[in-house]
Amino acid sequence: EVQLVESGGGLVQPGGSLRLSCAASGFTFSRYWMSWVRQAPGKGLEWVANIKGDGNERNFVDSVKGRFTISRDNARKSLYLQVDSLRAEDTAVYYCARIEYSSRSFDHWGQGTLVTVSS
Amino acid sequence: QSLLTQPPSVSAAPGQKVTFSCSGSSSNIGSNDVSWYQHLPGTAPKLLIYENNKRPSGIPDRFSGSKSGTSATLGITGLQTGDEADYYCGTWDSSLTTVVFGGGTKLTVL
Secondary structure, three states, X not given: OOEEEEEXXXXXXXXXXXXXXXXXXXXXXXXXXXXXXXXXXXXXXXEEEEEOOOOOOEEEOHHHOOOEEEEEEOOOOEEEEEEOOOOHHHOEEEEEEEEEXXXXXXXXXXXXXXXXXXX | OOOEEOOOEEEEOOOOOEEEEEEOOOOOOOXXXXXXXXXXXXXXXXXXXXXXXXXXXXXXXXXXEEEEOOEEEEEEOOOXXXXXXXXXXXXXXXXXXXXXEEOOEEEEEO
C-alpha cells in the first residue's frame, strides 16, 4: 500500500524558514516524480513544486521561485521542501503527492502538514 | 483567480446524479489530459479520474469523466452522503509549464 506521511510544519514568523519532509513507502520511490501541493485557508489546491525521480530536474510555481527548494533522498525514500523567506501568503496545508508521469496526475497524496506564517 | 473555472458549489439529493464542470483554454484543457480529485478538508485528496475518463483501481463506476474542447466534466451517479466533499479538476498548462487546478466545487448532498 502506498503511503505518504508529511511532517515538519508549524508556526513560523514572516521571513522564517522550515523544512518539510515526506516519508514514502509501499512503492519504488526512485522511479517516480514527486510533488508538493498546498491549500491555503479557504482556498483551492495550488501546485508548488515537483522533482524527477533521480532528482535531476525540478520545477516551481513562480510565487515560490528563489525561496523554496525541493529535494529528495531516494535511499531514505523521503521528499523534502525547504521553505525560506516565508510570507503570510505561504500559510497553507502542504501535501506531498506522487505523480503518475504519463497522465500528469497526482495518484497518491499524504494527509498534509500545516505551515502557519504569523508574527 | 484559477486558470480553470469551476462553479463554487453544487447540490443534489441522495441517489441523484450530479455533474461538475471545469472550463479552461487551449493551453491547458484544450491540449492536455484532465484529472479530477475529491477532497475532504483535513484529509488526503483522492484521485478520481485521470486522462479525462479513466478511473484508478478502487474508484467505483459511479464516477465518470469526459472532455470536449476546452471543457471537462465529472459526473457522479447514485449520490451518497459520503460523497460530500470538494471536487477539483487539474491539468497541465503548456504555456505556463505548470500544473493548474480549478478553484474547486463544493458538493452538498441534501
